[in-house]
Each structure stands twice: as C-alpha cells, then as structure tokens.
Amino acid sequence: AQSVTQLDSQVPVFEEAPVELRCNYSSSVSVYLFWYVQYPNQGLQLLLKYLSGSTLVESINGFEAEFNKSQTSFHLRKPSVHISDTAEYFCAVSRTSGTYKYIFGTGTRLKVLA
C-alpha cells in the first residue's frame, strides 16, 4: 500500500520570501508523484508531476519539486511567493501500473502574508 505524509498542516510566509512544502511517501512499488493546488472554494488543479526522467520538475508559475528516491520525498519549492499563491497544496502518489487510484496527503495550507 502507498501512503503520503505532509508534515506541515499550515505554512505562513511573507510575500517574496521562499517557501518549501514537504511531502514524503511510502510505497513498496514504483510510483508517480503529483502536486495539486486548491484555491479557496475551488476544485483541485494539477501543479506539477513527476513520471520519469529528470528528478526536478517545474510548473509554469514558478514552483518546482524534486523527486528524491533515497529519501522518498517530493518537496515543493518556490523562491519567491506571491499573495495569490495562498491556497491548499496536496501531494499525491499513484502506482505506475495496476490501478488508477491516487493517494493524497492531508494537505498543507500556504498562507502568504503581505
């Protein structure tokens, strides 16, 4: 079975400061990794995903995440946050075969302060 741990339930950070949202996973089989973002009163949207190849993946709005197999982590980073980045961020894993199911972490609320 797979599991996802997001250690921080809330992360307050000042505008233009860097941020890291942590995600660790557990799985006995190979997985794909995802970060989704949920803005207030909206559904989830894909931010970025790691399937294979380069372990560093980037999104179009300045976020990046690095897959670290030895540490079973997929932390999300942004060098300079904006007020508009305030949202809930979910890490998720999916097995590479045999099922279509995502396992989501419990989410991290990023609050960007002016």
Next chain:
Amino acid sequence: DTAVSQTPKYLVTQMGNDKSIKCEQNLGHDTMYWYKQDSKKFLKIMFSYNNKELIINETVPNRFSPKSPDKAHLNLHINSLELGDSAVYFCASSQVRSSGGSTDTQYFGPGTRLTVL
C-alpha cells in the same frame, strides 16, 4: 467551457433524506472519480469508473451508489443521509492508459458542499 461540472454546488438536507449529485465532463476522458473531502481537508477516493465500468470501490457504505449512464457522466446517489456524510464531494476525470497506472492529470470539478442537518 467548463471541463468538469457538478450540480448542485451546495446541498443542505435533513438526516434520513436521499439526494443525488450530478457530474459531467466534456474532455472525452474514459475515467471518472468521486472523492470526499472532509472538514479537515482530507481527500479520499470513493469510486472510479472507466468506460462506465466500476473499477475502484473503496470502503464506502452501500448507502452511496454511483451511476454512470455514459462515459461523460458519473452521478452519486446517497440514501438515508447521516450527519457524517457532511463534506465536500469532488468529481474528477482523467484519460487512463489501458496498461493501468495513472500518469495523466486528473481534472476536478468545483465540488458540491453537502450539509446534513
């Protein structure tokens, strides 16, 4: 055009009632999902259909019954509603490869906030 739409957006009802939530996607995807997000934002899959066939059925009470009349629609019917059913229910869809595994993005609807009084 909205990719994944859900109706209603809000649903307030009494315990014991039966209610339905509808979901439609216009992305041409083969696979649709229902998720439940509780008050602590924990998101858990309930069901998944691929080409109208049930492929994931988590440990959900049988008061919950999904129905997929065609691959663009996945409705959720809930009988005998209980207080603990209060949550936000999200529909999602994706294009899944026949080999299994989910590499493709899941597209989520805006959610239906269900409140059981």
